[in-house]
Structures are given as C-alpha cells and as structure tokens.
Amino acid sequence: MGEFTPMSVVRAVLPPRARRWLRRVYGARRFDGAMRRFAADPVAAVAPGNGLLAELIAAWGNPGWSAQEEYLRVCVTHALRSNGPTLECGSGLSTLLLGVVAQRNRSEHWALEHEREWSVRVGRTVARYGLSAVRLSTAPLKHYNGFDWYDPPLHDMPQHFALVVCDGPPTGTLGGRYGMVPVMRERLRPGCVILLDDAWREDERVVARRWQAELDSTHELVACKKPYIRMVVTGAAAPGLFKPA
Ligand SMILES: C[S@@+](CC[C@H](N)C(=O)[O-])C[C@H]1O[C@@H](n2cnc3c(N)ncnc32)[C@H](O)[C@@H]1O
Known part of the structure; x- marks a missing residue:
C-alpha cells in the first residue's frame, strides 16, 4: 500500500474536476503573493540569491514557453535602469514584470503579441494587477x-525605445526574430539595449549577426544556463526599411 501524504488523500477524496479547481485557486x-512581493520591491527581486523570480516562473505555470530566471x-x-519606453516581442x-517596472518609472511598456488567445490571458492578468503602463498590441504576424514579423501600430508607438526584449515570435516563423531590426530600427536610439533570448539556438545567433551587420551596435553572447545575446545600439539609427502605412 502507498504512503499517505496530504496530496494522496486529496487525490483519493476529490473528483478530478474539484482537484483541477483547487490547483487553479492555489x-x-x-x-x-509573488506579484505583490515583486511590485513592492523589484530591485530586491533581481538581487543575486533572491528566489522570487523562480517563484514567479513556477507560479505562472507556462513551462517550456516562459522566459527563464537569468533572462x-x-x-x-535593464528596465529598472532604462530612461525611456521599453518594447517586448x-x-x-x-510583460507583467516589465509592466510593473514601467509603472514605477512612469513610462510605457509595449508588448507585441500575435496569438489572440494568449493575448487574452496576458491582457486579463495585466488588468488584474492594474498595470496601466502596459500597451499590449495584438495582431497576426x-x-x-x-x-514574417509582428505588425506593430507604429503611429501610436513612442519615437524611441530604451530597451527591446526579444522572446518572440516563436521558432518556425519565416525569418525567425529577424524582423525586429528592419521594422523597428528607426525607433532604436543610441544606447538602446537589445536582449535576445534563446541564443543556445543557432537561428538566434544568425539573427543577431544579421542585426549587427545592419545596426551600429555591440554584440555579446552571455553564456549561462540558457544563453542570451545582449546588444547595445551605439550609432544613430539608419533609416528603416519599412515605413508606417
Ligand atoms: C517564448 S514565448 C514568450 C514568453 C514571454 N516572454 C514570457 O516571459 O512568458 C513566445 C510566444 O509564444 C506563444 N506562447 C506562449 N505561451 C504559449 C503556450 N503555452 N502555448 C503556445 N504558445 C504560447 C505566445 O505567442 C508568445 O508570444
């Protein structure tokens, strides 16, 4: 006979639907709780040894898709230090964490999303925490x-971004994440930091090399559990290839 634990008792007593409900509520x-602690002190949350980001990732519960702790x-x-609007792909x-920071900085955090269903979940959570600094733009690629790349509402967006976080579109998209530079380049002022996730994939490294060839920027591959690429725009932005309609 198996060992009795609180979970084994819950499993034995509750029907699957009630268990699912309980798991959702918990x-x-x-x-x-984790979001409240993050909003109270985002600076402490990113200090080495603080486990709050790991707690947020676990409680958010989107394994395989969520950004990981180091990224x-x-x-x-970077968002805490930035002195301008931030952009996320x-x-x-x-989106929630950078939204908290933008709110604190009295700035805006723009997030581009192409999946309507996913955007509804993110948008609902943004509203739940009252993150009015978040501008979530949803449109098919x-x-x-x-x-292929996002279709950002360029007319409504800030003229310059101080930080770009690139964690989409998903792998398998034509051209991968390449579109960020040709589409957004005029909005990347000198000093703008670009953080490209998933640099363990050759595709992302190729994209970063293409960006560097097209931008006046630095390029650093940060080796950690899940490597990412950090670039800083150093020169004036060259004219973009795509003008807003
Ligand atoms: C790598 S995810 C972005 C994750 C985001 N930066 C975060 O910290 O949670 C890139 C895209 O994958 C899609 N996505 C996210 N979660 C998903 C899921 N559970 N199933 C399918 N697609 C998902 C969304 O369109 C999202 O914009």
Missing part, C-alpha cells in the same frame, strides 16, 4: 519582404 493565490533577471535589471510573464 496557483492563482501563489502567483498573487528575466537581466530584462528587469512575445508577451507573457515578462505580417509578411514583409522575405520574413
């Missing part, structure tokens, strides 16, 4: 000349 409370840490750290947990 998960939401856990996430609420979230560097994104939040591919929404999720990072658009076909450009040789690649």
